[in-house]
Every structure is written in structure tokens, then in C-alpha cells.
Amino acid sequence: MTDWSGDIAIIGAGIVGLATARELQRRRPRARIAVVEKEDGIGRHQTGHNSGVLHSGLYYSPGSLKARTCVAGAAALARYCDERGIPLERCGKVIVARDDSELDPLHELYRRGVRNGVDGLAIVGPERLREIEPHVEGKSALYSAGTAIVDFGLVAASLADDVKGAGGAILTAHEVVAVSETSRTVAVETTWGDLEAGRVIACAGLQADRVAALTGSAREPAIVPFRGDYWLLPAQRRHLVRSLVYPVPDPRFPFLGVHFTRRLDGEVWLGPSAVPALAREGYRRGTIELRDGLDTLTYPGFWRLVSRHAAAGLGEMIRDASRRTLLRSLRTFVPELELSDLLPGPSGIRAQALARDGTLVEDFVVEHKGRVTHVRNAPSPAATSSLAIADLVADAVEVE
Ligand SMILES: Cc1cc2nc3c(=O)[nH]c(=O)nc-3n(C[C@H](O)[C@H](O)[C@H](O)COP(=O)(O)OP(=O)(O)OC[C@H]3O[C@@H](n4cnc5c(N)ncnc54)[C@H](O)[C@@H]3O)c2cc1C
Structure with a gap:
């Protein structure tokens, strides 16, 4: 049975939770930080089951959290991979318009990408498309030279090593089942012992709405x-x-x-x-x-x-x-x-x-309530954005 007490407990050892733990540990080297994960290992859900694309940030509405954190996060993650020797390949990407009806939306994507600050974008014709992808047909394409591929599972493992190396704890096989806030701390009950922390940050991915409900937050938006x-x-x-x-x-x-x-x-x-x-x-x-x-x-x-x-x-x-x-x-x-x-x-x-109301929530959602912060909506490109989301959460937690 684990009985841990410290400054910050982070629920969820996916790439967002681990990046957040690492960032907080980096900013506050003396803080006692634990990541609490229900599975036997880290990165077992979205972080370990995705396309592995380091998105450039061209899709998202200018000014949105997705746009800002994707552009900044992609650059930060590329630097991180370089420092740690994690393989990353800038293979580039084409978004292909197959007929005239897709040309306007393609040009709109290009303009969006430029507004979002994405470098290396170009609209190319069929001949250039054939040079880039000899077996692909299309009327026109948006070429993003900087888009890269990476294994987010390897990134998560490296982030976890950083957390442990800096004195943090990664408590696997600890499913959080209850959370209650007192005036000074947050009590976290898990299937393998109780924890007490000054702050809790939930990065629970597919269970985000249920973990939010455990702390008395609204169940909606639902996952x-x-x-x-x-x-x-x-x-x-x-x-x-x-x-x-x-x-x-x-x-x-x-x-x-x-x-x-x-x-x-x-x-x-x-x-x-x-x-x-x-x-x-x-x-x-x-x-x-x-x-x-x-x-x-x-x-x-x-x-x-x-x-x-x-x-x-x-x-x-x-x-x-x-x-x-x-x-x-x-x-x-x-x-x-x-x-x-x-x-x-x-x-x-x-x-x-x-x-x-049936609307798919477009942007990332981070909610603060008392001593608990919830990352409530972090679908794609949250793996690309993870280091930038971590920054954003750490900034909010530090302000208090
Ligand atoms: C098919 C697919 C393709 C994708 N492709 C890309 C891509 O190419 N590029 C990109 O940037 N993004 C992509 N994404 C999105 C990306 O994978 C996710 O945005 C990112 O992994 C989210 O990370 P996370 O840490 O929030 O969630 P997760 O990785 O799901 O981690 C959440 C963790 O919380 C734990 N947890 C939940 N409840 C509890 C509890 N009660 N107690 C303790 N622990 C708990 C879970 O076990 C899990 O480990 C894709 C996603 C999918 C599914």
C-alpha cells in the first residue's frame, strides 16, 4: 500500500501528464511530485496508440489553444528529441485536393497555416506533387516540409525518466477512485493506497469526464x-x-x-x-x-x-x-x-x-477549480502540443 504525501499529484501517465510533471519539477526542483497511473505502465492509451505525426499546426483556428500549443509544442518537442537522441524524421506531408471543389478549402488551409506561424508551407501543382509522392494523384496539394514523424511512446518514456531522475515518483497500478478537497490539501484515494497533495492536476484522457466528476466538477462536456x-x-x-x-x-x-x-x-x-x-x-x-x-x-x-x-x-x-x-x-x-x-x-x-448540445468541442479545454486542475479535452494534436500544454498548465498553477 502506498501512502504518499507531497506538493503535486498528477493523475494520468500519458504524454500530457508526464510532460506536465516534468515541467513542474523543472520549475520547482524541490517540489515533491507524483504521477498516479491506473495501468501497469505509462502511455498505455492514446499516447501509445496514434499516428505518430508531429503536426505543424496548420489546421487549427488562429489564436486557439490548439494552434498556439501545436506550433510551439512541435518546435519544443523536436528540440527535446534532438537533445535526448529520440528518433524524429522530418519526412514532410502533402494535403491533397483531388478535384476543383477542394481547391478553395486547400488554399484556406494554407492561409491558416501561415497565420498560425507555420514555416515551410507551399501550394504545389500536380507535377511537383508527383516528384514528392510519385504514386499519388491530385489537382493540387499543400506541402508542409516541416511535418515530422516520431514515436510518442518513446517520448513519454523519456519524460518519465526525467521526472524520476529529478526525484519525482511514478506510481503505476494506482487507479484514482476518489478525490476530496480540504482547505489546505487534496486527498486522493487510489486502489493501492491514499495520497495527499497540495494540488492535483488531472490529465486522464479517455476518463477525463469521470475523473472530473470525482472531484465534484461537472461531468460535461462528456468524453x-x-x-x-x-x-x-x-x-x-x-x-x-x-x-x-x-x-x-x-x-x-x-x-x-x-x-x-x-x-x-x-x-x-x-x-x-x-x-x-x-x-x-x-x-x-x-x-x-x-x-x-x-x-x-x-x-x-x-x-x-x-x-x-x-x-x-x-x-x-x-x-x-x-x-x-x-x-x-x-x-x-x-x-x-x-x-x-x-x-x-x-x-x-x-x-x-x-x-x-451535440457540438464536438473544438479546442483543448483546461479547467481550474480550487486546488484541482483538469485537462478535459486533449485529443489530437495534444501529443505534438504536450510540452506547450505542460507550460500552460505550469504557468496557471504557478500564478497562485
Ligand atoms: C488514433 C489516434 C491518432 C492520433 N494521432 C496523433 C498524431 O499523429 N499526432 C498527435 O499529436 N496526436 C495524435 N493523437 C492524439 C494524441 O495521441 C493524444 O492527444 C495524446 O496522446 C493525449 O495524451 P494524454 O496524456 O492526454 O492521454 P492518454 O495518453 O490517454 O493518457 C491518459 C492517462 O490517464 C490514465 N488514467 C485515466 N483515468 C485514471 C484514473 N482514474 N487513475 C489513474 N490514471 C488514470 C490512463 O490510464 C492514461 O494512461 C491521436 C490519437 C488517436 C487516438
Whole structure:
């Protein structure tokens, strides 16, 4: 049984919680800091199940937290990887407009990227696109030379080493089950002993709404898990994609669309889809967790979202379930793709906050209440932004 007491307890050893612990430890070397994680190890959820893209920051509304922290976070993370010898490859990325209807949105993305301060952006024609990606077809593309790939799991492991090296504790297999605030401290009850801290910062990802509710905060916006399944190109077909190939995103959704992602080990992943899931942490297709399913299906915001986007949602579910339908849409980028090129791959689950009125919460949300801070909505690009989110949280905590 652990009985720990100290200055700051951080709930969740994903990349956001670990980056925050490291930043606070860096600013206050004498502070006693612990990261409390329910799994046996770190980075077991979103941090360990994603596309591994260090986004440049071009998608997000100028001035938003996503825009600011993504641009700053990508630069900080690249420097961090360089210092620590963590592999990072600036492979570049193209966002491809396939027909005339996508040209205006593509140019709008370019302008957004420039306003957000992203360097190295260019609109290119079909010939230049062919030079960058010889097997990809399109009318035009937005080329982001600085976009990189990285293994966020390795970054998280290094951040955890930093925390431990500076005297912090990482308490795995400690699920937080109750939190109560007194006038001077916060008592945190876990499945493996009790903790007492001057401050608590919750970075609980897929469980953010439940952990918020434990501390008496509103349950809303609720987390609705969106599953993303990937497919893999067979080794002999990986030459079809050199770097990162993305569609022009649908502005109604905060997801980037099914893309082609080169990984550091040379694999090429196709995906992820974006379909509502009935399990927050079930990575096998078809997994249902009763509590998770009920929470989603009884949330009015979910049904409002469904009624607003029924056609798009159904299309995405069909594409997720049918390899042939997915192939048809992927072939609009890479016409040489065959059905046999789509091998089943891993899955990830996004923690996306959804408001009661059915709106997908667009920006990151950080909420402060008394001695507890909640990172309530940190979906993509929060891995890219993690060091900048950590800065932001540390600034807020220090002001007090
Ligand atoms: C399919 C997919 C693709 C993505 N692609 C990219 C990408 O290419 N680039 C990018 O920047 N971002 C990407 N993202 C987003 C990115 O992975 C997340 O934004 C980021 O990992 C969030 O980190 P986190 O620490 O907030 O959450 P998590 O990594 O989910 O960590 C939260 C932690 O809290 C713990 N926890 C929860 N409840 C409790 C409790 N009660 N007690 C103790 N511990 C608890 C969990 O076990 C978990 O370890 C993607 C995400 C997905 C799902």
C-alpha cells in the first residue's frame, strides 16, 4: 500500500501528464511530485496508440489553444528529441485536393497555416506533387516540409525518466477512485493506497469526464470515444507512399480524415477511421464495455450529434467495416492500390469531448477549480502540443 504525501499529484501517465510533471519539477526542483497511473505502465492509451505525426499546426483556428500549443509544442518537442537522441524524421506531408471543389478549402488551409506561424508551407501543382509522392494523384496539394514523424511512446518514456531522475515518483497500478478537497490539501484515494497533495492536476484522457466528476466538477462536456482503425501496406508495397499523405479535412469534424502515414520503422499505416466506440479502452474491433456504452448512449449530446451528422457518420461506419469501400476512397489518392494491399492493423481510441448540445468541442479545454486542475479535452494534436500544454498548465498553477 502506498501512502504518499507531497506538493503535486498528477493523475494520468500519458504524454500530457508526464510532460506536465516534468515541467513542474523543472520549475520547482524541490517540489515533491507524483504521477498516479491506473495501468501497469505509462502511455498505455492514446499516447501509445496514434499516428505518430508531429503536426505543424496548420489546421487549427488562429489564436486557439490548439494552434498556439501545436506550433510551439512541435518546435519544443523536436528540440527535446534532438537533445535526448529520440528518433524524429522530418519526412514532410502533402494535403491533397483531388478535384476543383477542394481547391478553395486547400488554399484556406494554407492561409491558416501561415497565420498560425507555420514555416515551410507551399501550394504545389500536380507535377511537383508527383516528384514528392510519385504514386499519388491530385489537382493540387499543400506541402508542409516541416511535418515530422516520431514515436510518442518513446517520448513519454523519456519524460518519465526525467521526472524520476529529478526525484519525482511514478506510481503505476494506482487507479484514482476518489478525490476530496480540504482547505489546505487534496486527498486522493487510489486502489493501492491514499495520497495527499497540495494540488492535483488531472490529465486522464479517455476518463477525463469521470475523473472530473470525482472531484465534484461537472461531468460535461462528456468524453465520447471515437475509435480509429488502421490498415497496413504489405512490405513490398510500401514504396507507394514516401511520407505523409492527407485528404483535405471536412471542416465539420475535428478529425483529419483517413491518411497514409509512414512510420519510423518504415511501415505505412492507412487510417484511422473515426467511428463512435462502445468501449473507451477496448482496442479489439467490436469490444463493448457496458458502462462505456451506456454512458455514450444515454448522453443527449451523442444523439444530437448523430441526428446532425447521420449521413457522414454512416458513411464513415461503412468505410470502417468494408475494406472495398475504404479501398475506393483511398484509390482516389493512390490509384495503384489493390484490395490485397490493405492488411488489418492496430487501433486507437480518441478522447473527444462532446457538449450536451451535440457540438464536438473544438479546442483543448483546461479547467481550474480550487486546488484541482483538469485537462478535459486533449485529443489530437495534444501529443505534438504536450510540452506547450505542460507550460500552460505550469504557468496557471504557478500564478497562485
Ligand atoms: C488514433 C489516434 C491518432 C492520433 N494521432 C496523433 C498524431 O499523429 N499526432 C498527435 O499529436 N496526436 C495524435 N493523437 C492524439 C494524441 O495521441 C493524444 O492527444 C495524446 O496522446 C493525449 O495524451 P494524454 O496524456 O492526454 O492521454 P492518454 O495518453 O490517454 O493518457 C491518459 C492517462 O490517464 C490514465 N488514467 C485515466 N483515468 C485514471 C484514473 N482514474 N487513475 C489513474 N490514471 C488514470 C490512463 O490510464 C492514461 O494512461 C491521436 C490519437 C488517436 C487516438
